[in-house]
Amino acid sequence: MSRPRRQRVGRPRQEPESDQPPRSQGNDAGQLMVLIIGFVLLALLLTTVVVAASSVYIEHKKLLSLADGASVAAADSFTLGQLATGGGSPTASLTGARVRSTAVEFLDRSSASGRFSGLTVGPGTGSPDGSTAVVVLSAAVHPPVVTFLVPDGIRIEASSTARSRLTR
Numbered sequence: 001m002s003r004p005r006r007q008r009v010g011r012p013r014q015e016p017e018s019d020q021p022p023r024s025q026g027n028d029a030g031q032l033m034v035l036i037i038g039f040v041l042l043a044l045l046l047t048t049v050v051v052a053a054s055s056v057y058i059e060h061k062k063l064l065s066l067a068d069g070a071s072v073a074a075a076d077s078f079t080l081g082q083l084a085t086g087g088g089s090p091t092a093s094l095t096g097a098r099v100r101s102t103a104v105e106f107l108d109r110s111s112a113s114g115r116f117s118g119l120t121v122g123p124g125t126g127s128p129d130g131s132t133a134v135v136v137l138s139a140a141v142h143p144p145v146v147t148f149l150v151p152d153g154i155r156i157e158a159s160s161t162a163r164s165r166l167t168r
Contacts, residue, residue: 052143059116059141060156066112067137067160073106074099074133075162081130092164096126099133107137117142117153124159132163 074094081093103121113119122136140153 055143064158067158070103070106071135071160071162074102075164077102078164094127
């Protein structure tokens with residue numbers, strides 16, 4: 001009969017020592033800290049870009065709303081004219097100078113120059129066909145945080161069209 005083997009109780013068996021020093025937690029922690037700082041900087045940069053783009057978009061929508069109001073006011077500044085046809089029914093008649101002056105008056109009354117930096121009425125403002133008022137506005141936007149990169153601001157432009165038509 002053979003005897004069953006007994007298991008030894010005591011110290012665990014030691015692995016042979018390697019030539020490389022043991023890894024310490026300090027080396028990994030330093031590398032991990034560099035990665036964390038890099039990701040935080042990347043997240044801050046992305047947030048800054050999104051905030052700046054959103055600011056420009058919102059200001060453009062505000063300028064477009066102002067251009068809409070100016071074009072409606074200009075379209076309402078028509079004078080009565082008559083068609084050259086035999087019917088002779090009255091029509092709304094606009095001139096480019098009248099559209100431009102009405103748009104400038106509208107901007108003055110709405111105190112828009114205080115809300116927008118460098119607000120100007122663009123050269124496309126006028127009436128191309130005598131019944132349509134086209135107003136083009138331009139302004140500078142100063143996005144937050146990145147103002148030092150673009151000290152003069154970013155130029156934006158908004159165009160709006162309104163038409164006058166007489167009906168019975």
